[in-house]
Every structure is written in structure tokens, then in C-alpha cells.
Amino acid sequence: MPFAAIVQRIRSFPLSIGQLTFGSFFLVLAVIAATSMASVIAIRHIGTTFAELQRLQAVGDLAEEIDRRMNELRLAARDFVTDPAARSDRVSTAVSALNDLLKKTRLELAPEQRDMIDGVTQRLANYREGIEHVTALIARRAELVTALPPLREQFESTIALVPDRITARNLFRAQNQVAAALLAQDPMGAQQSAQRMQAISIDNPELRSATDAYAEAIISIAGTEGEIAKLDKEVLGTEGRQIGRVTDLLRDISARRGRVLANDFARTLRDDKWQSIILGMAGVLAGFAAAVIVVRRTVRPLKAIARSIRALAGGEKHTSIPATDVNNEIGDIARAAEVFRRSLVDADTAREAAIHALAEQRLAEASYRKLFEGSVDGIYVTTPAGALLNANPALARMMGYETPEELIHSVSDIAHTIYVHPSVRAIYQSMMRRDGMVREFEYQVKRRDGGVLWLSDSATVVRDEAGEVIRYEGTVRDITDQKRAEDAVAEGRRLLQQVIDTVPAVINVKDKQLRYVLMNRYMAGIFGVEPADAIGRTTSDLMSRYGAQKTDENDKRVLATGKGLGFYEEEYMDSSGSLRQWLVNKLPLLDADGGIETIVTVALDIGERKRGELEMRKAKDAAEAALRNLRETQNSLIEAEKLAALGRLVAGVAHEVNNPVGISLTVASALERKTATFAAEVERGDLRRSRLNDFLETSRDAASQLVANLNRAAELIQSFKQVAADRNYSDQRMFDLGDLTEQVVMSLRPGLRKHHLTLTVDCQPNLTMNSYPGPYGQVLTNLFLNAVAHAFPDGRPGAVDIQVRESGKDNVEIIFSDDGCGMSLDVRRRAFDPFFTTRRDQGGTGLGLHIVYSIVTTRLGGRLDLDSELGRGTRIQIVLPRTAPLEQAAE
Template identity: 35%
Template sequence: MTRIAEAWRRVPAVSAKFLLILVPSLVVTVSLFSALFFYDRYQDLQAALRAKVATIADINAAALSNNLWTFDVQAIRNVIQAIGANRELVCVEVTDDLADGLFAWPGPSCPLSGDADIERRPIRVQNLQVGTITLHYNHKVAREQLRQEVVNTAVLLLLMLAGTIAAALAALRLTVGRPLRRLIASILESERGGGLQPVDWRASDELGRVIQAHNAMLARLGQEEAALRKSEQRLALAITATRSSVWDYDLRTGLYWWSKEFPALLGYGPNELTMTTETWASLLHPDEAERVMADSRRRLRDRAMAYTAVYRMRRRDGRWAWIEDRATAQRDPDGRARRLTGTMSDVTERVRAELDLAHERNVLQVTLDNTDQGILKVDGDGRVVMANSRAAELLNIPPDVLAGSPRFADVVALQRRQGEFGEMGDDPDLYLSYGIGGLDGSPGGGSGGGPGGRLDEPAGTIDQPFTFKRRRPDGRIVEVRTNPLPEGGFVRTLTDVTVEARSAEEIFNAMQELERAYADLKETQANLVQAEKMASLALLVAGVAHEINTPIGIAFGCATHLSGRTGSLAEAFERGTMKKSELAAYVATASESSRLIEQNLTRAAELIQSFKRVAVDQTSEERRRFDLLAYLEEVVTSLGPTLRKSRHRVAIACSPGILMDSFPGALSQVVTNLVMNALTHAFPVDSKGHMVIDVDEIPDDEVEIRFADDGVGIPAENLPKVFEPFFTTRRGSGGSGLGLHIVFNLVTQSLGGRISVDSVPGDGTTFTLRIPRTAANPQPAAHPPAQPQPSHLPTPVPLETDPA
């Protein structure tokens, strides 16, 4: 395989490689497909030959039947001779089974041959076999025909192969050869230094894209060369402008070189300093010469690639200049330094500024150490760069630890081990991002959720002050305030707020006590509201018992009377003294009693049906469709016993056919409370009052229900407070002050409507309700939902199976 690959690489032309791949591939492919094709062709020729011989045998078996039957020898021989005219047949035999005769062509008998096939047919006359015809044939003709087709096809394929190769070579020359020659000429021209000559060739194929990329590369190289020249010019200007110089030291030859800017940095002329290491060493400050030379020797031993050093050198006028020396090492494969290249810059002004800054920082540190507030600064890398003694005290960390610029995460870890966080668990600033990379040691900082999800600060960069308080194990409370810095990191202040926090805790505990008292008050209110509703239900049950007492009593009396008359009639019948007039009188009595029983029981059933609907509605929050007029009449009927105890009456003015899809229990409770409120507060003792329920349909699919009475009215100062809970003018007479509050909640929440009150003292009161005909889903009520009916109250007897 190695020799083949080497020989392939030595082929001089692409066209030759192309032919070496194309010709064998075409020959192998054509030969394979031709072999398959001619094999199938030979099978078809053999099948056609067998079919032809079988047809000849079938036809001549019918032709020889009469000749054998009549034993016409000459006719038989003529038929056999005619059969032998077919080129495919090598022998024909006809046997006469009746005469035991044999006729053969071309000889007396057919020789046995392994190359010949046989086709045999019986010769019959009226279902009687009189002989047999046997045809011997070979495939010589089929093979000859196949051979001729193979020769013709081979000639045609050779011509097509030659044409294909010629066309492929021409296409290769036009599409590959010509652009490749131009590309090679351009590359050779560039190598000879004749300039960057683009290739004049445009095409959309792969070579066209290669040439286009080559031309683009040449253009880019031209631009880069021009940019490099400009960069060299800029570098020279930058070196001059920044008071820097370039130097190079070849360690193998010991040659030292520096640019002309280096003597100028120290006030010397271009040729006043000899380019040697001894000259450079002689200019070093005596206090720093030994350190700088030791660092220079270390560069030869270690494997670092870059170095930076700042030291002082003597100027020509005797003053000292601070020089920043940056070097890069070039090393051999063994790691030994071969060459050092770098720059030297005059940083005297920067060093003086840093010294001044250090002095100011010391002054600032002394000032901060004398403040009562702890101050801590963390830079963008998550390190503590400044802290005062008060911060170390409030954090309970030794001052020397903070002075060593530790990572903020390490400071938090130290506090965590000391148990400084107590119930808080951890420092929230460890998990918030202030534009620094990973306070908690992970890239990108922690999440805004804090440890265990205890913080409410959202994830992301924090750009606003963040404040929290924590209690130390010694009981002191420290307020921590974090202020993000624009360049990343943050400043943290720590303030001892133990006194203020304890005062705030006392205020907070007092507020919690007030909240618990308010919750108890709300629970008491809810219980009173529920008691009010159950009292209304008890009133309804009492009305049921009173209303059905009369019809049930009449029915019972009629049944008792009928039972006595039936007994008297039975005794007369047993004694045989029954008269026709007695029987007629009994029939009349029974008919009248039955009518009265049926009439009063029907009345009782209707009352129970009506009261049952109202009772079910008042004890459930079920929503259903109902006729408003019929339902109002049922509610007023349920209040009948209470109304009959007084002299007051209720009238309903409502058009029939107003259908509601709402909560009938809430509406029943509203009407009941308005009626009971009027009976309690509106009318003087021994007066006769009137109440009217007036219903109108209004636009927006709403109904307006006005409940008006002609009572004493409500004073103007009490009018704004009628719907407030526990407001009543009859507290000493049993009033709870919750009736109208329940009405307000049911109308505005369960029924989804509005309620208002209008009253003039001495001229009655009007409550106006506007509720939608189709109620929306009810809002949560201010009072708890109605509870099941208590077991100690009587339950209406269900006389019907359908309560609706």
C-alpha cells in the first residue's frame, strides 16, 4: 500500500490521475452490467427456443395422428422431413405404438447426446394413443445469436468509452486544468517577488470559489502589509510619545541592543551609551542593583514567558528615574532561554502618583479607624481591599485577616465557622451579583435567591443599595448596608443598631398583638353573621309549622268525621237495618270529606313545596334559574306568620316572566333581612305599616328592586353607617347590627350588584338594589358560607320528590 501511495503521488498530472481512476472504473462497471445483461439475454433466448420446439411438437403431433392411424408411411416421412427443416432440431423420431414401428430423421435412429434437449408429445386419435413424436434440439443457434450480440455491443461500448474519456478530458481541461495553471502561475509569481497578482478567472464551481478565496487572500495580504507598515510607523511614534524604548538581548551571542529612545529617556545622546549589559547595570540605583540583577539571572532559569520589573536608573543630570521594564523570553524546546526582548518606559510620574495615593490611603485608613461605623470595600475580583478596625470588631474577625486582602467568600466562610450568622444561616451578599465574578467561588457569581431561598432579591446584577439586619450570637444587632460600585464590587457599612432594633421589636410585637385582636374581632363578627343567618332560618321553620297547621288540622278533622260515619254505616249494615237514605247521606258526607281532605292536603303540599325551596336556597350557595315574581311571592309567604303577628303588610309589584340565572338563597336572605329590619326599626308600636317590593327591568340586562316602607325613616347622621357591621339603634332591644351588613355583602358579592339607601325622617326608607339577571361567579364573601341546618331545628316534611 505504501508503494502504491508513493507511485500515486508521483503521477505528474491531474488528467493522468483522472484517467487512472476513470478508465478502470468505467471498464469494471460496464463489464459487470454487460455480464448481467447478457446472462439474462441468454436465459431469454433459451426460454424462447424451448417454447418454439414445444409449439412444433404440439402442431405436428396433431398432424401425424391421421397418418399413423391409416399407416400412411409416405405421409409420415414427408411430415418428419418438413419438421427437420427447422435449424434448431438435430433429430426427429416418430414411434407407431400400434404397429411397433419407428420413423427417424435424419438417420434410422437419434443418437444420444448430452448437449441436446428432448421435447416429447403423445399422438392420439380419439383419446387413443397411437404413437409418440420426439424432437431432439440443441442451443447452438441461441449461442450463435448471443455471440453476435456480444460482439456488436462490445464495439459500441468501446466507441462510447473512447468518446466518454475524450469528453471527460476536454471537460477536465476546461474546468480544472486551465484555472489550475493560472492559479499556479499566480502563486509562483508571488513567490518570485513579482507582487500579488490575482487570478483572472470567474466561476461558480469549487475551483472558482478556491480562486475567489485566493484572490481575497491576496487582497487581504496586501491590506495587512499596508497595515503592518502603518503599524510600524505608529509603533515608532508611540514609543517616542510614551517615552519608551525597545531592547533585545541575545543570550547565545551576548549582544545587547536598544532603540535610540532609551538614551533619550535618561537625558543622553544617541551615541553616548555603549550597548552592553555593563552599561545598563552601571545605571541602576545602588539600593536596587543587586535585586534587579538577581531577577535578571532568574529569568534565565525559570520557564516563565513574560516578566515585569520596576526599578530606578540614574539620569545624566544625577536625578533618578523610575523605569518599568517588561520582557518576553524566547526559549528552545528544552526550555532554555535563547533571547530576551522587551520595552523600558519612564513611569516616574506614575510611581510618584502611586506613592502619593498610598499616603492618602494611609490618612484615609486612620480616619476610618476612628469612626464608629464599620466600613468594608470589596473589588470587582471579590477581594477585600479596604476595611477599618470597627468592621473587624463588628464582624468578629482579626484585623490582620482583613488587612491581607482575603476573598470575601473566605471571610464569610470564617464567620460561618464561628457561628456568627445564627438563625440567618449565611451572608446574603455572598449570593448576589455586584458585577464581580463569583463571590462564592463559582464563575459569574451566585444566584439572587440566596441560600436555601431565604432572600427575596431577584437574580442578576444588583445596582441599588441592599440593606439587611442580623443578630450576632452575643445579642448585638448589626445593620449591614451594601452599596454597589460602578466599576464592580461594593462597599459595605456595618452599624450597631441594637438599641434601635430592640425598640422596633417592641413596636412590632405590639402590632402583632393588635393584629391578633383584630383577627379575633373578625372571627367574632363572622360567627355573629352566621348566627343571624341561622336565626332567619329558624324563623322560616316556625312559619312552615304555623302555615301548614290549618290545612292539616282541617284534613285531620274531615278524616275523623268520615271515620265515625263509616263505623255507624258498618254497624247498620251488620244489623241489617241500613236504609237507603242513610247510604245516600253517607255517600254525600264521604264525597264532601274527601274533597276537603284533598283540597287541604294539596294546600299543605304547596306550602311545604314553597317553604322547602326557600329553606334549601337559604342553606346553600346553589345557582339556578328561577322566575323572580314567583320566588318573591314564596319568600313573602314564608314570612307570613311573622307578618300576621303584626299589623304590617308586604306588597309585591313585579311583572311576570322575569327569569333570573342567579343565587336565589342570597336573594331570599336579602329580602328576609330587609323585611325584618323594617319590622324592627321602621314602624312605631301599634302602628299599621306598608312595605312594597317594586321590580323594574332596566338596560344592560339588570333588574332594579326597590324595597320601600312608610315608616319613621333614618336620621341623616345614621344614613352613611347603616351598612357597617354592628351598627344598630336597638342594641338594648336585641338588635345585632348585622342585618343590613349581611344584605350589603350578599348584594355586592354573591349577587354581583349594587345597593343604596335613601331616607327622609318621617317619610319612610327606600333600599334600591341593582343586580344582573345573569350573575357572574361570586366573589369571596366577607362572612362565612351558610352551614348545614342544625339538628335541633325542625325540618320541613318532604312531600314531593322534586323540590324545584
């Protein structure tokens, strides 16, 4: 039989849709099964290879973990060796963790790799032995270090007692070298320095013994450090590197095995890929063939039948239905469609008539529905009793409901459900009965969410044939925002009036005819009227009632210029006849077009301020006069205090000069008597050699005492002359601060002995200043006299210390301190205040430290700081510039 005839017979063979679908599905399922079996085989091989790769990855991870644990062990060992405070338990913990990891790793490795782990375990045992040895050495080092401080202290104390400074200096130099080597962690250098210390020649047996003991301790510590360093290098370092090499070898073996498995894995994937491609293409071809058969035997006939049915639906009643002679499900569908076509032809005639009858009714309903649903206002239909019959969507949304149906079902009685005030519903019903309608009837309603709305209602009644009211039909408009705006405007006006009524100032607003449109109660009180009575009237109208007047020129200037006038003063009579003074400002308020709409006036009563200014001016003049008198008095007191200090200085110098002058006078008198006796013996001619020698010895002693005492008196007088000259000479000059301080102190020393005080001066040499020596001397004198008077009560002994040194490049620092009774916190805060003193009952003026503060901060251009506590003395720090500022000098 020819092939074409076979194909034609297959096409004509009646197959049902189920048979075609099952055959196509079975063909595709067979291809999928073949593909799945091939994939399962390939996946099993891939799984085996992947498992091996995972095992190798785990081996690599274990090697990394071993390496990490070994690094932790090295760090712990390094800290233990280098840091004396480190604990040895960290090393033990790291060793135990590494041992556990090696045991776990050995179980997961191949037999040829377990030997490597055994080698690591042996290396680790060696490492542990080295750590134990290092631990013993560290303990020994700790004992030696603990015993070192007493030996060092004995060594240093023994050196301090040795009179031979060269030997002491050599020993100290050797000790410094030992300390430097220990700090630099150079045990060999410390040992060599200790040996050099032992080699120094020492004659003192005690020093020799102390030196040898100290050097032996250093040598022992250095030897122990050397052994620790040797173990650290030869055992810990070597074993650690060997363990690292083993782990590296383990990783290399795992990597080589991984590359082999990776190549096998890639080859398996490549073969499986081509196998899947071939089987997939076969499946696609089989599925395509099955789809072609299904389409030709089912889809095409069904499409033809569907096209005919759509044509029938489109109005082509005489369209033929294909495949009505096919003996399967498709033929059944085609024959049913043909029956449907014939029934449709019969029904069309009846439908045409019905459609024509309903067209006009639908048009009318559509127009009403469009108006009803599209209105932005709410539309309702209710019964006179208050039942809601109908509502449009706008009303439902207005009341907070999703749909009109939901609103209708939720409202049973409008008066109690919708109205906020049910009595308003009664008024509404009364108007509807009386007039048959309402227009813009306003009332409040409750929304679904509890909110309150204002509505404007316009409605009419609908009656039946008998004239009875059967329903109300109306529209409502939401006027809530309008009501709120009206209330807000009214409230704003009320608040504005309240606010301006509380302001104690004149506030008013005038229109362009200068009539009041707003006035606060304060201004109404000035005119003697109520604020409401002033609206619409002018200033002249209000003031003429009590015989006063006021010009409107300033208001007219604002209207003419369109600008504010700024603050100005004016005065006029109020309703009580009093003259009031005001500080006024007028501003224009513009409308939308930029023209002047109103004029705002604000005025403040400045009568009290004017009277206050006058009183303040009088008080200021009186205060300035008192201040001038106070300053003159203060200057007089300061000059008196300066003269008193100078007087005390002169008395001390005079007393000190009196001693050498008195001694000189006594010696001169004795020498005069001795000379007369010697002259008489010479005249008698009985002068002996012994008497001549005695006279010469006496003359020599007398001359020596005269020269010494007169020189002392001359030095005191010269020092006093210099100090006095500096204090009287106020010009700026160059001087040496140390020399000037010594001269001032020399003039102060006569008063020390009777007060049992010790004065110590420490001056840095070559401190040249360009400043004022007289004021500086006055400062030192006042500080000394203040310390004598206040720091040592009851005449108890004490010490005063003066230190002078450089402070930076351009300043000097003077520290004046004593070990007296000190000051309390309150006294310390007020110490520099003028006329403050704790000895006013003993004649104190309170100007001593104030003069010091004034001279230092003004004349000398410096600053000072006071530090004092009760029972701990007083310290005053003065910092002065080496060149006095010109502006201070000008004063």
C-alpha cells in the first residue's frame, strides 16, 4: 500500500479527543522517563565526585584550622615569653585545643595523610616540652627580678655614703647602662654592663660587696633571659615552623587530589549536558508531532465551530456549522451548535419586539439615574415618619457610608439617628406641612464615624391622588466648612479684641476717612468711652466731648506717603484732664491691589519713663560726684599706705644702720682712749716694745671693725637710697631683675629678726627687664609687710620664700610664698578688694594687697594668682612682661 494512502487512512481513522490526548501524553512521558533515567545515572556519579570534593574541602578547612590554632599557640607562647604578666594557662589551653583538633582531623583523613598528623602531634609534644622549660625559666627570672630592688636600693644607698665622687659617678654610669640594656631587652648588653661594673676598682668593702651583689643579680637575670630567648628561637620557633610545613603539605595533597576530582566532575557534567540536549531535542520533536496531530484532529475543527458560533452571536443567523457529520465529541458539539442556531433564529424575532418596547423606558430611567447618581449634592427620599427610602452616592459619602444601600439599611429613624438635635426634625416637619417645602434649612447631623456636619436642606412634599403626603424629596449641601470659617472669623475677632484689650498700650485702626474701625479698651479708657461706642467716630469727635483736641496731620502723612512714620513722641489731654506723653508709631495696612486700606496706630505711655529718666539723670549726677570723691579719698589712702610702708621700711633700715654705726662709735672711742694713753707713754719716754706691739694690734683690730661696720652701714644706706630713688623715679628703664630684688630684700631684712622670720631669695641671673623698678619694689615691700602682719599671728616663727625665674621668652615669674596661717575661702576671694582687711581693729586699712593688684595689672602690665588654704600658707604667683606695655606705661 502506498505511503500516501496509509497517511490518508490514518487521518480518516476516527479517534476521540481522549484517545488523542492520552497518546500524546504517553509519548511525551516516555521521552521524559528516558531523560530522567539518564540524568539519575549522571547525578549519582556527580554526587560521588562532589562528596569526595567536599571531603577534600573539609581536609583543607581542617588544615586551615590547624594553622589558625598553631598561630594562636605561637601568639600565646610569644606573649608568655615576652610579657612577664602573661598567664601560662593560655598556652595550655591553646595546646589542648590543637591536640583535640589533630585527633579529630586524623579520623577524617586518608591513611597516607594520617602519618603527617602523627608528625604534627610529635612536634606539638616537643613544643609543649619547650614551653614547660620556658615556664621554669620564667619563674626563675621572676624570683631574680623580685630580689633585685633590695639589692639596687642597697647599692644606691651605699654609693650615696661614699665620699669618692669619681667612683660613685662611674658606678652610676654603669648602672644606667644596665637599666638601658634591660629596657631595650638586650640581656647580653646588661650582662656586659654588669661585668664592667664588677671590674671597677672600689676600695670601700661595703660598697664592693653591694656592687658585686647587684652585678651578680643582673648577670643572673641576663643569663636567664638568654636561655629563654634561646629556647624561644631553637625549640618554639623551629617546631612551629615544622608544624606549619606539615599543614602546608597536607593542603598541597588535598589541592592535587581536588584538581583530579574537579576534572572528572567537569567531564561528567559535559557528557551529561550533551546527553540531556539530545534527549531533550527528541522529546521536543515527539511533543511537536503529538501537538500537530492534536491540532489537526481537534483544535482546527473546534476553531471552525467557534467561528460559526461567534458569527451567530454577531447576527449572521444563516451561518453553517461545520463538522456535523464527524463521529466523535467534536461532531456532537457541532450538531448541538446547529440546534442552537435554529433556536436563535426563532428567538430573534421575539427579542426584536421586546427591545423596541423597553428602549423608551430605559432612556428615561438612564437620564434620571445619571442626574441622581452624578449630583455633588445629597439627594434623599424619606417618609413623613422618618424612614429613608432612597439616597444617592453623594449623600452616602457625605454621611460616611460606602454605598447608598448601606446608608438606607443603617437608618431607621432620621430624627434620632441622623439629627444631632431631634427637635429640629419637628420644626422641619412643621414647615413641610405648612408650606409644602423648605429652602436652605440648616441643621446639624451625625456622621457614621461620630463627626458632626452642618447641612443646608431644600425639599418638597410628594402627595398621592387623595392629596395625602406620601414622601419628602430633597437635596442637602454640606456647609460645615462654611460654618467653621464663619465661627473662626468670629472667634478670631473675639480673640483679637481680647488680646489688644489686655495690652497696656494704645492700639487702634482707622479707615481712610480717619474713622475708628477698631480700638482697644486701654485707649477707650483714655477717651472715657466704650470701645463699641468709638467705632465710626474720629479722634476730634471723641476728644471734643471733654474740651480737648488733637491734630490728624500724622494720619494724613501716612495716607499721603503710604509708609510708616517710625516711632515719635507726642502729648495730649485725656478725659480726666491729665497731660499724657506717648511714644507713637503709625503703619499703613494695604489691600490686595497695594492701596492703603487702614492705618494701625500703637502708642506707649512714656510719662513714667520720662519722670524716671529725669530722676535717673539726677541720681547719675549725684553718683558721679560721689564716685569722684571716693576716688580722691581712695587715692589719698593709697598714697598714705605707700608712705606708711615706706616709713616702716625707713624705721627698719634706721634700726639696722644704728647697729654698725653704734659699734663703730664705740670702737672709735676706745681707740681714741688707747691712743691718748699711748701718746702719754711716748711723751714720758718709758715706751716699751711690748706696749708698742699691743697698741699696733689694738689699732689693727679697731680699724678692721670700723671698716666692716661702716661698709655694712654704707651698703644698707646705698640699698635704701636705690629703693627710695626707684620709687620716686616713675619712668621706664632697663634693669636686672635679680639685682633689684636683692636690693629690695636687703632693705626688708632689718625687720626679720624681731619677728623671728627667715627670708629666702632665689633669683635667676641675667633677667633684664624694660619696666618700672619703683612699682616693682613697692609690690615686694607690700607683700612682705602683708605677710608679716597677717600670716604669722602671735609672733610665731616662719619662713618667707621669694623665687624669680624666666617664664617663656617674653615673661618673668615671681613666686612669693610663706608657711603662715593661710586664708579661708571667703578671705581669699576678697583679698584684692580695696578696704578689705581682717585687722581693721588693729589699724589695718585693707589697701596693701589692692595696691599690689593695681600695680601688677595696670602699671606693670602683668597678672597674678593667689593660692591659699587655712593652715597651709599662702602662695602668690606674679607673671610680668619683660617689656612693660606702652598703653600701661601711659597710665
